[in-house]
Amino acid sequence: MGSIVPFQDLNLFPELPQTTGAPNPSVVTTTAPPTPFTFLTPKIEPKQEPLDEPIPTLTQTPQQRENFLSSLSNSTPNFLPNSETTPLSTNTSSSNNDQTALYSEYFRISELFRTAFAKRLQKYGDVDVLDPDSQAIVPVPEEQPPEPEPNPERALSVVVSRQNRGRSNELVRVTNLGIEDQRHFRDVVRRTRMMYDALRILAISEEEKRKGPGHGRRARGDLRAAQVMRERGLWLNRDKRIVGSIPGIEIGDIFFFRMELCVMGLHGQAQAGIDYLPGSQSSNGEPIATSIIVSGGYEDDEDSGDSITYTGHGGQDKFSRQCMHQKLEGGNLALERSMHYGIEVRVIRGIKYENRVSSKVYVYDGLYNIHDCYFDVGKSGFGVYKYKLLRIAGQPQMGSAIMRFAESLRTRPLSCRPTGYLSLDMSQTRENLPVFLFNDIDSDHDPVYYDYLRNTVFPPYAFAQGTNITGCECVSGCTEGCICAMKNGGEFAYDHNGLLLRGKPVIFECGINCKCPPTCRNRVSQHGLRHRLEIFRSKETGWGVRSLDIIQAGAFICEYAGVVLTKEQAQVFTMNGDTLIYPGRFSERWAEWGDLSQIFTEYVRPTYPSIPPLDFAMDVSRMRNVACYMSHSISPNVLVQYVLYDHNNFMFPHLMLFAMENIPPLRELSIDYGVADEWNGKLSICN
DNA sequence: GATCTATCAGGCGT
DNA sequence: CACGCCTGATAGAT
Numbered sequence: 005m006g007s008i009v010p011f012q013d014l015n016l017f018p019e020l021p022q023t024t025g026a027p028n029p030s031v032v033t034t035t036a037p038p039t040p041f042t043f044l045t046p047k048i049e050p051k052q053e054p055l056d057e058p059i060p061t062l063t064q065t066p067q068q069r070e071n072f073l074s075s076l077s078n079s080t081p082n083f084l085p086n087s088e089t090t091p092l093s094t095n096t097s098s099s100n101n102d103q104t105a106l107y108s109e110y111f112r113i114s115e116l117f118r119t120a121f122a123k124r125l126q127k128y129g130d131v132d133v134l135d136p137d138s139q140a141i142v143p144v145p146e147e148q149p150p151e152p153e154p155n156p157e158r159a160l161s162v163v164v165s166r167q168n169r170g171r172s173n174e175l176v177r178v179t180n181l182g183i184e185d186q187r188h189f190r191d192v193v194r195r196t197r198m199m200y201d202a203l204r205i206l207a208i209s210e211e212e213k214r215k216g217p218g219h220g221r222r223a224r225g226d227l228r229a230a231q232v233m234r235e236r237g238l239w240l241n242r243d244k245r246i247v248g249s250i251p252g253i254e255i256g257d258i259f260f261f262r263m264e265l266c267v268m269g270l271h272g273q274a275q276a277g278i279d280y281l282p283g284s285q286s287s288n289g290e291p292i293a294t295s296i297i298v299s300g301g302y303e304d305d306e307d308s309g310d311s312i313t314y315t316g317h318g319g320q321d322k323f324s325r326q327c328m329h330q331k332l333e334g335g336n337l338a339l340e341r342s343m344h345y346g347i348e349v350r351v352i353r354g355i356k357y358e359n360r361v362s363s364k365v366y367v368y369d370g371l372y373n374i375h376d377c378y379f380d381v382g383k384s385g386f387g388v389y390k391y392k393l394l395r396i397a398g399q400p401q402m403g404s405a406i407m408r409f410a411e412s413l414r415t416r417p418l419s420c421r422p423t424g425y426l427s428l429d430m431s432q433t434r435e436n437l438p439v440f441l442f443n444d445i446d447s448d449h450d451p452v453y454y455d456y457l458r459n460t461v462f463p464p465y466a467f468a469q470g471t472n473i474t475g476c477e478c479v480s481g482c483t484e485g486c487i488c489a490m491k492n493g494g495e496f497a498y499d500h501n502g503l504l505l506r507g508k509p510v511i512f513e514c515g516i517n518c519k520c521p522p523t524c525r526n527r528v529s530q531h532g533l534r535h536r537l538e539i540f541r542s543k544e545t546g547w548g549v550r551s552l553d554i555i556q557a558g559a560f561i562c563e564y565a566g567v568v569l570t571k572e573q574a575q576v577f578t579m580n581g582d583t584l585i586y587p588g589r590f591s592e593r594w595a596e597w598g599d600l601s602q603i604f605t606e607y608v609r610p611t612y613p614s615i616p617p618l619d620f621a622m623d624v625s626r627m628r629n630v631a632c633y634m635s636h637s638i639s640p641n642v643l644v645q646y647v648l649y650d651h652n653n654f655m656f657p658h659l660m661l662f663a664m665e666n667i668p669p670l671r672e673l674s675i676d677y678g679v680a681d682e683w684n685g686k687l688s689i690c691n
Numbered sequence: 692g693a694t695c696t697a698t699c700a701g702g703c704g705t
Numbered sequence: 706c707a708c709g710c711c712t713g714a715t716a717g718a719t
Contacts, residue, residue, distance in 0.1 A: 170704085171704085222713095222714060222715080223714095224700075224701065224702090224712090224713070224714080226712085226713075227700095227701065227702065227712090227713090230702085230703095231702080234703095261712085261713080262711095262712055262713085263702085263703090263712085266702095266703075272703085272704075273703070273704070273710075273711095274701090274702050274703045274704080274710080274712075275701095275702085275703080275704095275709080275710040275711075275712055276703090276704080276705095276709080276710045276711075277710080277711040278711090279704095282704085282705065284705080296711090297711060298711080299711035300711070301710095301711025302711065305711085315711090317709090317710075317711075318709085318710090320709095320710090320711095322709095323697095324711080334705075334709095354711070363712090363713060363714085364711095364712090364713090
């Protein structure tokens with residue numbers, strides 16, 4: 005069960021130096037504070053010789069600090085429904101009489117959040133299964149939006165503006181989430197990210213349709229998607245400012261766009277590197293930092309992973325060169341205040357990633373404490389504020405460190421991990437990239453005994469039926485409106501980067517009878533692996549699969565390959581006790597990919613091109629490929645999409661696997677195999 | 692080609 | 706309301 009711990013933050017210091025008497029020279033009080041407390045805003049402006057000025061800090065006795073910290077850890081008012089009546093313990097170690105009043109003020113936590121939570125608990129009780137249709141707790145307002153949009157395909161351009169509340173000034177920390185809560189929030193995050201990606205790609209393709217291909221600058225789908233979701237009230241965590249980790253977001257999660265971070269509530273600034281609650285909104289007038297992005301934009305940064313020397317912002321010209329002294333204001337002051345109160349900040353690293361042109365990948369690396377803050381001379385000779393951040397111990401391994409490790413594994417696996425490799429290419433060059441086999445926990449080396457299949461083997465009669473495949477005549481690549489686009493319902497299934505736009509019952513890729521080149525945008529899954537995969541042994545899931553490369557959401561991963569059996573063969577094999585795959589039993593996760601029902605009320609899952617229920621079995625007991633080792637999960641990161649390209653027989657599509665989210669390197673891939681008891685609880689088919 | 696630089700269109704938060 | 710900000714895509718240079 006989770007609890008929201010409100011921050012009493014700075015109001016707990018009534019005995020801070022008052023304006024009466026000799027003022028502290030390093031502290032200047034503002035005029036007319038709107039509460040009984042004195043607002044203390046240090047105004048130290050670095051002058052020409054800023055280094056002579058000491059860093060301003062509020063005076064605070066060790067006892068005061070102790071009181072504050074203990075009140076934070078002792079007070080865990082629980083806002084969840086079934087503990088709502090629990091009286092709050094207000095007799096904490098602090099002698100502050102105003103705490104009761106403060107507590108009651110903070111008790112009034114967002115009605116939205118509470119009722120949403122209550123509704124959900126009512127609906128699901130203690131059931132351990134999450135309904136994919138359950139409402140998002142955090143962002144979705146009570147009154148669900150509803151005016152029907154006339155045309156879903158064009159609706160992006162006629163989005164009705166809705167309540168567009170700004171960010172909350174309520175500072176909270178979310179702690180002690182139970183397993184079920186974690187799963188729920190994870191699910192909310194997953195679906196929100198899927199929605200963002202679907203909108204982003206849709207926005208780009210719409211813009212292209214409007215302007216015609218290759219005309220002008222490509223639309224900023226990242227901005228458009230965020231805009232649409234903001235208008236719909238679909239941004240997460242806008243109703244409170246969360247200090248510490250964000251529910252549903254795990255360390256190591258990766259994002260491709262700054263706006264995506266805003267939508268998820270991980271970092272609320274579209275460009276700025278320091279996100280903070282501004283002093284004007286804070287209960288005592290002092291700003292508090294909540295997250296930073298370490299992106300290499302400042303020359304004075306030093307980043308060694310667990311320890312960061314972060315440069316404050318400001319003082320740069322439009323070419324990002326340091327040209328003047330920084331000031332202790334905005335985010336700079338917020339970081340200093342966060343250090344003062346011992347409040348942790350989230351750290352997101354922006355890392356250059358090879359596959360993306362002059363673009364970055366953002367990795368959530370967890371929580372850091374600010375240990376020091378000082379004014380220093382930067383490399384260009386101007387004064388900059390520097391913050392020494394140390395990563396809080398006991399967190400999962402840093403995502404950026406894992407990415408670096410995966411990077412080195414790709415180039416020199418044996419020197420990174422001298423033992424454990426059973427094969428440096430399971431596919432024996434049948435795939436375009438090697439598939440590693442790695443086990444450093446036991447002596448199992450079962451996978452080496454199987455022949456490797458690159459693609460599914462279909463029976464000859466699969467090709468015999470429906471041989472009159474019509475191909476396109478697009479010699480220089482398919483364009484909108486070509487015959488192959490028509491076969492897919494008038495639109496291509498993939499964007500120009502080969503990402504799946506929207507899941508469909510089946511996808512027709514261009515095939516042998518098409519005149520288009522191999523680079524045609526309608527040939528994606530037929531080209532095989534694009535990510536270096538590794539089959540590995542784990543204590544939890546037996547054999548599993550992970551990637552050494554980032555897999556972007558919507559990207560093709562690999563085929564689920566096997567040997568297709570006739571009904572008679574399948575019966576024999578079953579009696580033999582062999583493990584068979586029934587492609588029709590995979591959960592229809594493709595329908596979640598590109599599902600925009602929260603945006604367009606009349607959105608319906610695609611039904612065209614349609615496909616009859618699949619009725620064949622696939623044998624993987626002798627020949628198999630890497631997919632067979634993927635684990636089962638009810639919240640998978642990989643989906644199954646049926647694809648046809650080398651024959652036209654609806655009964656025998658290829659089972660193609662696509663990423664449902666951005667999958668960081670070395671994170672285990674998982675599929676929803678469907679009904680659990682079919683597999684006797686096995687975590688993957690081929691253990 | 693691959694990498695860098697300049698430029699441009701942008702949106703959000705303060 | 707203007708402006709600053711550790712964007713992101715693209716064209717052109719090297």
